[in-house]
Amino acid sequence: MNKTIRSLLFPLILVVVNIISILFFFRKDLTEEKRYSISDASKSIVSGLEEPIEIEVLLDGDELPGGFERLKQAVEETLGEFKTYGGANVSYTFFDPNSLTNPEEKKALIDSLYFKGVQPTNVFDTDGGRKTETMVFPFALVSYQGKEQTVLLLQGNQALSAEEKLNQSYENLEYSFASAFRKLTIKERKRIGLLTEFTSLEPINFAGLINALQEYYDLYFVDAATSESFLGLDALILPKPDIRIDDSTKYKIDQYVMNGGKTLFFIDGLKVDSIGLQGTYAQPFESNLQDLFFKYGIRLNYDMIKDGASAAMVPLVVGNMGDKPNIQPIPYRFFPLINNFGQSLITKNLDLVESKFTSSIDTVLSSGISKTALLKTTPYTKILNAPALVTYNDARSNTDQQEYNGGEKTIAYLLEGKFSSLYENRILPSDPRSGAFKAKSEPTKMIVCSDGDLIVNELDRRTGEPMPLGYDKVSQHTFGNKDFLMNAIDYLVDENGVINARGKEVKLRPLDAIKTRDNRTQIQLVNLVIPSILIIIFGLVRGFFWRRKYAH
Template sequence: MSKILKNNIILILSIIALNILGFWVYFRADLTADKRYSISESSKNLLKNLEDEVIIKVYLDGEGLPGGFERLKRAVKETLVEFKYFGKDNIDYQFINPYNGSEDERNKLFKELVEKGMQPTNIFAKEDGKKVENLVFPYATIWYQNKEVPVLLLKANLAQDSQTKLNQSYENVEYELASAIQKLTNTKKKKIGLLSEFTNLQPINFAGLINTLQEYYDLYIIDSKKSPSFAGLDALIVPKPDKPVDDSTKAKIDQYIMNGGRVLFFVDGLKVDSVGLEGSFAQPLDVNLDDMLFKYGVRINKNIVKDGLNAAIIPMVVGNMGDKPNIQPMPYRYFPLINKFSNSLITKNIDMVYTKFTASIDPVNGNDGLKKTPLLLTSQYTKVLNAPALITYNEARTDTDETEYQGGVKTVAYLIEGTFKSILQKSFTNSEIKTTSVPTKILVCSDGDIIVNEIDRKTGNPYPMGFDRFSQHQYGNQDFVINTLNYLLDEQGLLTAKSKSVGLRPLDKLKVNNQKTKWQLINIVLPLVLLVVFGFLRFYYVKNKYAQA
């Protein structure tokens, strides 16, 4: 047997052995710097512990998807491959092209998707020199035990450019899919208490919050007078109080926190009863929580912050058009759109947060050992009005004068973590009082309207939380609240799935235009030249080798 034949046989046997080994031993390594092909440990644990089959149908498919949507589709597929690996037979997925089939079949499917709340996205492309408009459904549906939930895959900050929004959606894919699976498969829901007896708002004003919470948690409306304590709740929400919280309830909240309870405070700084064209004065609001929040490390100021850069719109009569009033959408600076966030998983890649008549928050007791993370921040172009503050709708008529908006960035929500000090003092008669908490977390937000929904005046039905009826856009209020609760309560740390960061590496457009021909030659011609040179060298090497033999 010649040496060459022997080497070839060894090579073939080695390849066969490696294939056999690869069949039994599965190994993968993510060598990318941003770990884009990996999923978090919390997602892995969720998938490994599935008790029944989860079916995922992705409708982001079809021919001629623009580059950004094709990249998002690829990210979904890469994520689902990982889900399948860890979920085994309990994960099944398929991509469905909504444009397949006859026209009647397509229209039927489109109607079904829209009825499930999956609104298509319009995209524009050029075909044969003409501008063509197509519909894309950036959604998936997840089925589990006869329950279905839609998942929006194109989910990002509205204020960002299209490329950044697609990249944020790329980063969110794992979290959106995993959290939907957790919502469907979770049989032991956390218990959330809503302490609504200190607000004059009606339950319908919190319908968006209530409906959202009930998808993920067991929700209880708390009557503090009938509850000796709040023990047994996993979290407590104090929603927009506009009358004083009595001392007994305040003590229960305090001791709940001392025993490790999580509390979300949504408390206004000023009270705004009604607003007219001529205006009315907003007065300081005292709900008997100032001393408690001060003890916990923050102070809600008695002011209102106007944001000259980011503000929601309201319809205003700006004149007449013939015999009819001319109504135009105008920015109302008392309704800041929060688009500045801290580096936190809670606020990563969420849309702007819609606020109304919000106050500023300052940290206090700087040496208390608590970690205070500012979550929601205004733009640097702010103006602060201290109480009593004149509030008027005519404000929307005026242009923003940059010289008036020099207040700088203001914080409107703080996450506070650590060991808290009680506002109560231990005595011989109440020896069970705890004066120092176990490590825990709370949220303090200086705008109660973040969790309040508007009402459709025609039908009387509530809008979703964070929905603006004038712009017809749902802002990120719901995601902010749910992400906060996930951070406070989720021991599995599913929110860590949001930690994935995929950096944008855009091409230099100027260099692309100037050096286009050069790089085309390098990428197309150079490999061919190298291949020819290698062929000639190998030919002469083999010729000389066997000629000498």
């Protein structure tokens, strides 16, 4: 009887476990960095789909280089997690455009992909001692309700090694797909206000900013003079003002913050006019917001940063080649390239950010406000106090380490907490504004950046059309300015949203190159010979007991 019960017990346990697994959905990610988990916001997006969403991954093929093969596997794992929570409403396929054998069909497909923003990457590798070139398409196309969104799979900081950049691409996958899903499925859009009346630049100079925001948000050009307040907006942006902000607008900004409004300030410390052959002197820009910032916990300095170790290029005449000038790109220290980021979801895995004529920001004591440095220079800086001479001839001289010893300087801060009003104890009961006045804010956030040019796009001199935000004509590279802007907005207005997916971390665990070189034989023995011996021993022992059991 006991033997019969024992024989039935194991199948019975299996049946019970299967019934429980059907009734109660449960998953446990045992990896240290939660590689096989997605954020609650991502789960909410795919579980709330009204119709099927289709993903076509173009990163496929039998001859993918090793790093891209791992990226493909990571894409499949990520989409598998989305499908777990989205069910039948999430479907994905892999397709290699190189698999087409008909040249005309292949060309037509690649042309159509170019139109959608898909640009292949040529990867050079070695195979059997021979150099090979493979055209790889690190993109995916996401379709929903007749709309389509292109997702770039290969993302990361261009200054890092190929291995580190691929690792950042793994970390960004969930955020990239979730952002595309959100854009295609969003119903209620946040309201963003743009306070442009205090800048002399035209809207075309902010085309990159405007187009990027309008993809996800409802954008409003705010007229401060005719607006009683800025309440009703989810965020307010002040882009590169070069006209003094009046007291009335300053009060409206303060009370917007006190009512929990989110704000972004892209404002210069010094004002730079056109630079001639002899240069020009940058003068302090009196924005009328210095006391406001000081009350909130920061000080925007009247200075200019020169970065001697990381700077964008400018074309300069360095001599003659025959009877023609020899023009070469030379680092220009007044244009710091930011590759030093604080610990924040906003800047995680961000590409280099290009800045121009930027000032430093210091923090001051402010109770209840946490301050996170977002963008920082290298330690090799030199500070020029106003009035600061700005000249292109500066690029002709080399960086002197003894001169560029100012240390890291912060050019963008994230401030979070409960702010105190600049007008606290200054509004009398008889003041008409006293009824709605608030002296202490609700918990809120703001970002202050001491470079207005960070969100300004250049114009094509031939056509007059706007360049992409962050595009540098000299290097022909698009820096991470747009990503910084969009991450900042997401963090401010969608704090429980897909921005949290940027917190995923996949750690690199490289082998010790020296130890693997010196102990190559031992490592091969441990990984190849010993497992084989253990399998043989297990087989012999199992065979011995099997013969012994059935010998009689």
